[in-house]
Amino acid sequence: MTAPFADRLLAWFDQHGRHDLPWQHPRTPYRVWLSEIMLQQTQVVTVIPYFERFIARFPDIDALAAAEADAVLALWSGLGYYARARNLHAAARRMVEAGVPDSVEGWAQLPGVGPSTAAAIVAQAFDRRAVILDGNVKRVLARHAAVDTPQEAAATQRTLWALADERTPAARAADYTQAIMDLGATVCRRGMPRCEACPVSDDCQARRQGRVAELPVRRRRKPKPVRQRVLLWLEDGDGSLFVEKRPPSGIWGGLACLPVVETTADAESRLDALGLARDADWREQDRLRHVFSHFELDARVIAARVAPRGVAESAGEWHPIERLAHDPPVGLPAPVQRLIRERVAGH
Numbered sequence: 001m002t003a004p005f006a007d008r009l010l011a012w013f014d015q016h017g018r019h020d021l022p023w024q025h026p027r028t029p030y031r032v033w034l035s036e037i038m039l040q041q042t043q044v045v046t047v048i049p050y051f052e053r054f055i056a057r058f059p060d061i062d063a064l065a066a067a068e069a070d071a072v073l074a075l076w077s078g079l080g081y082y083a084r085a086r087n088l089h090a091a092a093r094r095m096v097e098a099g100v101p102d103s104v105e106g107w108a109q110l111p112g113v114g115p116s117t118a119a120a121i122v123a124q125a126f127d128r129r130a131v132i133l134d135g136n137v138k139r140v141l142a143r144h145a146a147v148d149t150p151q152e153a154a155a156t157q158r159t160l161w162a163l164a165d166e167r168t169p170a171a172r173a174a175d176y177t178q179a180i181m182d183l184g185a186t187v188c189r190r191g192m193p194r195c196e197a198c199p200v201s202d203d204c205q206a207r208r209q210g211r212v213a214e215l216p217v218r219r220r221r222k223p224k225p226v227r228q229r230v231l232l233w234l235e236d237g238d239g240s241l242f243v244e245k246r247p248p249s250g251i252w253g254g255l256a257c258l259p260v261v262e263t264t265a266d267a268e269s270r271l272d273a274l275g276l277a278r279d280a281d282w283r284e285q286d287r288l289r290h291v292f293s294h295f296e297l298d299a300r301v302i303a304a305r306v307a308p309r310g311v312a313e314s315a316g317e318w319h320p321i322e323r324l325a326h327d328p329p330v331g332l333p334a335p336v337q338r339l340i341r342e343r344v345a346g347h
């Protein structure tokens with residue numbers, strides 16, 4: 001008879017799982033929570049250096065809660081999905097007031113923490129049984145039980161939660177949680193799963209039915225609308241670039257960015273509003289394309305050398321371009337930082 005799913009997975013984890021991730025030593029609620037938020041939509045290898053820098057600067061919840069929002073965003077710079085950083089900061093402040101929760105329900109009430117993340121935190125930080133269902137786990141379960149309805153459908157979600165619940169053991173909650181996440185990330189991968197190395201392959205329905213490549217099923221997505229914008233690359237004569245802070249909510253909320261206008265016709269009035277005057281004509285410089293969750297940004301980057309005009313107050317800041325490229329003192333969206341870095345490298 002085949003051993004229970006959890007037993008096989010845990011035996012595999014003991015030998016092949018990841019035991020040296022920085023948030024596992026020590027596995028405190030703060031470190032686990034931070035890692036879980038950073039790991040949303042982001043791979044472990046990318047997260048590790050960010051996690052280490054973040055922990056060095058904000059070693060506990062009190063330090064994070066006491067920080068300025070800009071300092072938090074600056075350390076998040078390049079990791080993307082900045083609402084995560086804003087929520088993290090807000091949640092830290094709430095925990096300083098109300099205490100650190102120790103239940104799934106308590107964690108799920110904090111900003112930025114969904115039911116699966118809340119369960120992952122409780123299981124790993126308190127070693128208490130809690131059922132997780134993140135993207136990796138959904139893929140593993142959809143294949144293992146050959147769930148062939150679209151993942152996005154509410155009925156499929158209910159089925160997957162039930163399958164996850166059935167398989168979650170009463171003991172070794174922290175290890176099981178890490179184990180199933182590791183299995184999804186390293187063996188039952190999105191492309192090219194390594195079924196020959198999989199500890200639960202014996203009763204995997206997708207494998208038996210030869211349907212591994214077609215599962216999980218996703219709804220066909222509509223193409224995303226494209227938003228055309230123009231970014232203004234404004235340099236002074238001393239190698240500094242003008243950036244301004246975005247409004248707190250919305251795309252790149254709270255981050256510093258090149259001024260954004262809808263069309264080139266708006267560029268001039270924007271310069272006026274910023275109290276800047278151009279020394280020469282605009283130059284077409286680059287193009288920045290970036291895919292957001294709900295639309296695609298297609299931005300032309302036009303450049304000009306500018307100088308402050310009169311005593312007008314400007315809403316932005318000047319920073320040396322080299323500094324923005326390699327060690328930004330302000331939080332910059334990753335694609336904008338990349339653009340600046342490529343520009344610097346091209347000179």
Ligand code: SF4
Binds near residue numbers: 143187189195200
């Ligand atoms: S046998 Fe293959 S498809 Fe099935 S769970 Fe394992 S890795 Fe995934």
